[in-house]
Amino acid sequence: VSPRHRPPTGSASERPATHPSGSGLRERRKAQTRRTIQEHALRLFLSKGYDATTVAEIASAADVSHMTFFRYFPSKEAVVESDDYDPLLVGLIENRPSEEGPLSALRNAVADGLSRIYATDRDALLVRTRLILHTPALRARMGTNLVATEDLFAAALAARLHSDVTLEIRVIAAAALATLTTALTAWVDGDGLEDLPSLVDDAFDVLTHLAAEG
Amino acid sequence: VSPRHRPPTGSASERPATHPSGSGLRERRKAQTRRTIQEHALRLFLSKGYDATTVAEIASAADVSHMTFFRYFPSKEAVVESDDYDPLLVGLIENRPSEEGPLSALRNAVADGLSRIYATDRDALLVRTRLILHTPALRARMGTNLVATEDLFAAALAARLHSDVTLEIRVIAAAALATLTTALTAWVDGDGLEDLPSLVDDAFDVLTHLAAEG
Amino acid sequence: VSPRHRPPTGSASERPATHPSGSGLRERRKAQTRRTIQEHALRLFLSKGYDATTVAEIASAADVSHMTFFRYFPSKEAVVESDDYDPLLVGLIENRPSEEGPLSALRNAVADGLSRIYATDRDALLVRTRLILHTPALRARMGTNLVATEDLFAAALAARLHSDVTLEIRVIAAAALATLTTALTAWVDGDGLEDLPSLVDDAFDVLTHLAAEG
Amino acid sequence: VSPRHRPPTGSASERPATHPSGSGLRERRKAQTRRTIQEHALRLFLSKGYDATTVAEIASAADVSHMTFFRYFPSKEAVVESDDYDPLLVGLIENRPSEEGPLSALRNAVADGLSRIYATDRDALLVRTRLILHTPALRARMGTNLVATEDLFAAALAARLHSDVTLEIRVIAAAALATLTTALTAWVDGDGLEDLPSLVDDAFDVLTHLAAEG
DNA sequence: ACATGCGGGACTGCCCGTTCAT
DNA sequence: ATGAACGGGCAGTCCCGCATGT
Numbered sequence: 001v002s003p004r005h006r007p008p009t010g011s012a013s014e015r016p017a018t019h020p021s022g023s024g025l026r027e028r029r030k031a032q033t034r035r036t037i038q039e040h041a042l043r044l045f046l047s048k049g050y051d052a053t054t055v056a057e058i059a060s061a062a063d064v065s066h067m068t069f070f071r072y073f074p075s076k077e078a079v080v081e082s083d084d085y086d087p088l089l090v091g092l093i094e095n096r097p098s099e100e101g102p103l104s105a106l107r108n109a110v111a112d113g114l115s116r117i118y119a120t121d122r123d124a125l126l127v128r129t130r131l132i133l134h135t136p137a138l139r140a141r142m143g144t145n146l147v148a149t150e151d152l153f154a155a156a157l158a159a160r161l162h163s164d165v166t167l168e169i170r171v172i173a174a175a176a177l178a179t180l181t182t183a184l185t186a187w188v189d190g191d192g193l194e195d196l197p198s199l200v201d202d203a204f205d206v207l208t209h210l211a212a213e214g
Numbered sequence: 215v216s217p218r219h220r221p222p223t224g225s226a227s228e229r230p231a232t233h234p235s236g237s238g239l240r241e242r243r244k245a246q247t248r249r250t251i252q253e254h255a256l257r258l259f260l261s262k263g264y265d266a267t268t269v270a271e272i273a274s275a276a277d278v279s280h281m282t283f284f285r286y287f288p289s290k291e292a293v294v295e296s297d298d299y300d301p302l303l304v305g306l307i308e309n310r311p312s313e314e315g316p317l318s319a320l321r322n323a324v325a326d327g328l329s330r331i332y333a334t335d336r337d338a339l340l341v342r343t344r345l346i347l348h349t350p351a352l353r354a355r356m357g358t359n360l361v362a363t364e365d366l367f368a369a370a371l372a373a374r375l376h377s378d379v380t381l382e383i384r385v386i387a388a389a390a391l392a393t394l395t396t397a398l399t400a401w402v403d404g405d406g407l408e409d410l411p412s413l414v415d416d417a418f419d420v421l422t423h424l425a426a427e428g
Numbered sequence: 429v430s431p432r433h434r435p436p437t438g439s440a441s442e443r444p445a446t447h448p449s450g451s452g453l454r455e456r457r458k459a460q461t462r463r464t465i466q467e468h469a470l471r472l473f474l475s476k477g478y479d480a481t482t483v484a485e486i487a488s489a490a491d492v493s494h495m496t497f498f499r500y501f502p503s504k505e506a507v508v509e510s511d512d513y514d515p516l517l518v519g520l521i522e523n524r525p526s527e528e529g530p531l532s533a534l535r536n537a538v539a540d541g542l543s544r545i546y547a548t549d550r551d552a553l554l555v556r557t558r559l560i561l562h563t564p565a566l567r568a569r570m571g572t573n574l575v576a577t578e579d580l581f582a583a584a585l586a587a588r589l590h591s592d593v594t595l596e597i598r599v600i601a602a603a604a605l606a607t608l609t610t611a612l613t614a615w616v617d618g619d620g621l622e623d624l625p626s627l628v629d630d631a632f633d634v635l636t637h638l639a640a641e642g
Numbered sequence: 643v644s645p646r647h648r649p650p651t652g653s654a655s656e657r658p659a660t661h662p663s664g665s666g667l668r669e670r671r672k673a674q675t676r677r678t679i680q681e682h683a684l685r686l687f688l689s690k691g692y693d694a695t696t697v698a699e700i701a702s703a704a705d706v707s708h709m710t711f712f713r714y715f716p717s718k719e720a721v722v723e724s725d726d727y728d729p730l731l732v733g734l735i736e737n738r739p740s741e742e743g744p745l746s747a748l749r750n751a752v753a754d755g756l757s758r759i760y761a762t763d764r765d766a767l768l769v770r771t772r773l774i775l776h777t778p779a780l781r782a783r784m785g786t787n788l789v790a791t792e793d794l795f796a797a798a799l800a801a802r803l804h805s806d807v808t809l810e811i812r813v814i815a816a817a818a819l820a821t822l823t824t825a826l827t828a829w830v831d832g833d834g835l836e837d838l839p840s841l842v843d844d845a846f847d848v849l850t851h852l853a854a855e856g
Numbered sequence: 857a858c859a860t861g862c863g864g865g866a867c868t869g870c871c872c873g874t875t876c877a878t
Numbered sequence: 879a880t881g882a883a884c885g886g887g888c889a890g891t892c893c894c895g896c897a898t899g900t
Contacts, residue, residue, distance in 0.1 A: 043502045048569075049778025051693045054871060060483065061503065063495040065880065070873065103424050136358075136691025143357025167413070170396050171420040178392035182384050199381065206385040210317050211425040269702065281705045288685045289703065355690070531852050571785025572778075595841070598824050599848040606820035610812050627809070634813040638745050639853040668861080668899065696888065707863050712890065 034072045037062045041079045042127050050080070050135045077141055080131050086152055089113045093156040102157045102169065106176045107204045115197050126192040129184055150177050179203045248286045251276045255293045256341050264294075264349045294345050294352055295359055300366055303327045307370040316371045316383065320390045321418045329411055340406045343398055364391050393417045462500045465490045469507045470555050478508075478563045508559050508566055509573055514580055517541045521584040530585045530597065534604045535632045543625050554620040557612055578605050607631045676714045679704040683721045684769050692722070692777045719783055722773050728794055731755045735798040744799045744811065748818045749846045757839050768834040771826055792819050821845045 040061040044053045055076055059069045073079045092109035100108065117125060132138045153173040158165045183203040187196045254275040258267045269290050273283045287293045306323035314322065331339060346352045367387035372379045397417040401410045468489040472481045483504050487497045501507045520537035528536065545553060560566045581601035586593045611631040615624045682703040686695045697718055701711045715721045734751035742750065759767060774780045795815040800807045825845040829838045 040498060040502070047502055047506070052778050052782070055873085056871080057503065061498045063493075063498065066872095067874090067880070067882090071879085074873090076872070136694045139358055139361075140354040140694070141357075143360065144353060146357070167396070167400055167416060168420045170400070171393050171417045172424070174392040174396045175389040175421055175424070178388040179385050182381070182388045186381055186384070202381055203385045206382045207389055208425050210386070210389070211422050279705075284682060284703045284705070288682070288689050289699065292689070567786060568782040571783075571788070572781060574785070575781075595824070595828055595844060596848045598828070599821050599845045600852070602820040602824045603817040603849055603852070606816040607813050610809070610816045614809055614812070630809060631813045634810045635817055636853050638814070638817070639850050671899095672861085697890085698888080708889095709864080709891090710862060713862080716890090718889070 030072075033062075033064065033068075037064065037069060037072055038079055038082070038124075042124065042131075045080070045131055046127060050131060050137065077138055080128050080135075080138055081141065081145060083128075085113065085117060086149055088116075090152050090156045093153065094159060096160070098160065102161070102172050103176065103208065105160060106153065106157065106172065107208070110176070110180060111197065111200065111204075114200055118196055122192075122196075125196075126188065130188045133185060133188055146177060146181065150174055153177060175207060176204075179207045244286075247276075247278065247282070251278065251283060251286055252293055252296070253338075256338060256345075259294070259345055260341055264345060264352070291352055291355055294342050294349075295355065297342070299327065299331060300363055302330075304366055304370045307367065308373055310374070312374065316375070316386050317390065317422065319374060320367065320371065320386065321422070324390070324394060325411065325414065325418075328414055332410055336406075336410075339410075340402065344402050347399065347402055360391060360395070364388055367391060389421060390418075393421045458500075461490075461492065461496075465492065465497060465500055466507055466510070467552075470552060470559075473508070473559055474555055478559060478566070505566055505569055508556050508563075509569065511556070513541065513545060514577055516544075518580055518584045521581065522587055524588070526588065530589070530600050531604065531636065533588060534581065534585065534600065535636070538604070538608060539625065539628065539632075542628060546624055550620075550624075553624075554616065558616050561613065561616055574605060574609070578602050581605060603635060604632075607635045672714075675704075675706065675710075679706065679711060679714055680721055680724070680766075684766065684773075687722070687773055688769060692773060692779065719780055722770050722777075722780055723783065723787060725770070727755065727759060728791055730758075732794050732798045735795065736801060738802070740802065744803070744814050745818065745850065747802065748795065748799065748814065749850070752818070752822060753839065753842065753846075756842055760838055764834075764838075767838075768830065772830045775827060775830055788819060788823065792816055795819060817849060818846075821849045 037058065041053070041058045044058060044061060055069055056066055058079070059066045062069075073082060089109055092113050093105055096105035096109055132142055150170070150173050153176065154165050154169050157169045157173060161169075163169070180200060180203070183196070183199040186203075187194060187199055251272065255267070255272045258272060258275060269283055270280055272290075272293070273280045276283075287296060303323055306327050307319055310319035310323055346356055364384070364387050367390065368379050368384050371383045371387060375383070377383070394414060394417070397410070397413040400417075401408060401413050465486065469481070469486045472486060472489060483497055484494055486504075486507070487494045490497075501510060517537055520541050521533055524533035524537055560570055578598070578601050581604065582593050582598050585597045585601060589597070591597070608628060608631070611624070611627040614631075615622060615627050679700065683695070683700045686700060686703060697711055698708055700721070701708045704711075715724060731751055734755050735747055738747035738751055774784055792812070792815050795818065796807050796811050799811050799815060803811075805811070822842060822845070825838070825841040828845075829836060829841055
């Protein structure tokens with residue numbers, strides 16, 4: 001969650017409007033390079049540890065120059081943190097039926113988005129989350145990233161309600177994100193043996209029943 | 215919230231067994247020194263900025279040696295992060311009447327603890343929170359500290375229920391802490407003009423009514 | 429011992445379902461490529477030294493691209509460390525007759541596996557072990573790899589006993605692996621002139637008679 | 643286990659023979675400085691993580707210069723690895739009654755030495771061991787350090803037997819050290835809640851009964 | 857007075873991240 | 879878009895001037 005760097009897809013003005021995103025040969029090559037770099041990086045982090053792996057090694061493994069690495073990722077940390085989940089989730093939140101309350105919309109959007117991610121990127125998600133939780137340098141940045149994601153969620157909820165970002169909306173976004181993070185933490189603590197969507201579902205059950213339980 | 219450093223309370227052998235912790239002259243002097251250092255540090259941070267203030271300046275302002283500073287705080291960051299709120303809150307959580315549910319216990323303990331803190335340390339709390347939120351080096355450490363506090367809250371709730379730390383307990387602790395943090399952030403963003411206990415109360419109202427709002 | 433990288437066996441969709449793993453033409457070609465790269469790498473390491481040999485040289489000697497090298501090995505170190513002995517040994521341990529005690533099963537599995545390896549890969553094993561013991565960058569990684577192998581051994585023993593991984597099982601696995609490593613070290617120190625299976629046998633004799641010797 | 647750096651106590655030849663080690667004011671001050679540096683370093687490693695802590699911070703916390711740090715410890719890693727246990731244990735091994743077999747002598751010496759260490763340095767030992775096992779940079783060096791300790795143990799056993807260092811002696815030393823390491827690992831995995839001497843005792847019980855269990 | 861440890865500043869080498877020229 | 883060169887930070891080293899215990 002929370003990518004802070006738009007990869008070189010060409011700025012919106014250059015991209016011919018006739019082609020949907022990801023069609024051009026160049027774009028596909030770039031996405032491929034990006035994936036290649038990330039895969040090699042995660043494999044090396046897993047094998048040697050995050051700090052012990054240098055950017056030069058990653059670049060050499062992915063057969064690109066030191067510089068090209070930084071063209072695709074603004075920092076070494078970003079290669080672990082980077083995903084495209086935030087815009088996906090924001091889109092899902094905004095497209096939820098308008099009769100759903102804020103928390104239901106958030107929960108359903110997260111469940112929906114996560115099931116897609118889980119189906120295709122399960123292993124990468126596990127490795128990345130484990131690294132983020134176990135590496136001091138990354139865990140430190142997590143706080144900042146979560147705040148950014150929280151702001152996005154709050155803004156998406158406010159848009160649904162045609163409202164400003166109130167304290168109420170911020171609390172809902174913060175609580176939901178804390179719930180999601182708790183489920184993710186439990187998942188990696190169990191070495192990924194449990195089913196993440198179920199954990200997330202259980203966690204949100206707790207949240208939605210808070211009033212009753214008191 | 216979340217001190218990670220036990221100040222020099224004197225080893226068990228020095229402490230007179232007849233007096234409960236905190237009574238002896240030595241202990242009071244040490245607590246006084248600690249407070250003095252922290253006050254001077256916050257004053258200097260406020261006037262010169264965090265990064266521009268060196269440990270040597272703080273020590274000389276508090277009229278102690280560089281070494282004594284580090285006997286009370288493990289690092290320059292700790293002087294801002296360190297407070298005794300965690301044990302206070304944990305104690306309040308555990309002493310809530312046993313018929314209260316986990317969230318009610320947490321909310322009431324936080325409201326109670328915060329009203330005490332607010333009455334005596336309002337200005338220091340505002341300065342410290344503002345520094346933590348606005349100083350990169352401190353904001354980075356915030357994530358780790360929040361996780362530690364969350365674990366303490368979860369453990370306190372588990373103790374109340376004579377239970378292990380389950381996913382449910384962790385979700386409640388995480389959501390409550392996220393709620394508290396949201397209120398604190400709103401308070402600082404409003405420059406401390408609003409009433410913090412009211413903000414916290416409003417925020418917890420949102421959390422406890424989540425099921426209804428959906 | 430202890431490969432940490434699954435070579436490209438082809439994704440599930442490419443592999444013809446009719447053939448068990450290892451039979452298809454593609455798989456055989458890939459295993460062949462992998463072996464070719466490793467052989468050229470070891471030859472170059474032996475003649476020029478590990479550090480003085482670059483990945484580019486290995487790739488060009490094996491007549492593959494730089495990128496292909498990293499598709500088969502995650503790093504330059506892995507080309508020395510990587511072998512398929514761990515799964516072989518784990519399989520042998522689990523298939524030992526169930527009346528054998530843990531240490532006997534381990535010892536017999538190791539003796540069996542090693543005699544096969546020794547018959548076909550003796551020279552490569554000698555070169556690789558010598559490199560690992562004499563190259564600082566590789567010796568450093570040895571510790572981590574041994575821990576991983578130890579965990580696999582312990583898990584295999586636990587599976588045989590339908591038990592959890594207890595302290596007892598871990599001690600047996602650790603002691604057996606230390607014994608094996610000692611024999612390997614003695615073998616390399618004697619420049620491979622002595623017979624490795626005999627050394628291993630002698631070493632395990634010492635281990636199994638520890639109670640008597642006191 | 644396994645210190646590699648003698649702090650500046652003055653070499654044995656320079657030190658006036660009339661004074662027992664540690665008598666002069668200078669020596670005591672140096673030992674004190676060394677302890678101070680180590681304590682601050684461990685506290686900072688615990689609070690911020692090993693890699694995120696710089697030598698400059700440690701030095702500043704201990705109120706010494708960057709340079710003085712390196713006078714006392716040859717590297718940042720050494721401040722975690724360094725202890726005086728190896729000579730202690732070697733001495734205990736050599737002074738065991740000569741009728742004890744090699745393994746009994748090793749086991750009793752380790753149990754004896756460990757109980758002393760445990761009584762006075764339990765917390766530091768826990769922190770240091772945890773750091774070594776959980777920090778890639780330190781875990782990597784562990785292998786090398788263990789080999790060095792193993793050689794010392796083997797040499798001490800050989801001296802007791804007025805023998806050369808044979809394969810048998812090396813196997814015994816390696817197995818005993820693997821056993822000790824397994825107990826230490828189990829100890830930190832349990833967060834230090836169990837009793838280390840008991841764990842070590844249990845682990846050696848397994849080792850001495852290997853022949854019977856087979 | 858002498859020896860020795862300590863601090864300051866500068867230097868190497870490695871690594872992250874950026875800029876510039878092509 | 880790539881390569882080469884650069885700035886900044888950190889680990890680790892060296893030399894020299896200074897203070898302190900013996």
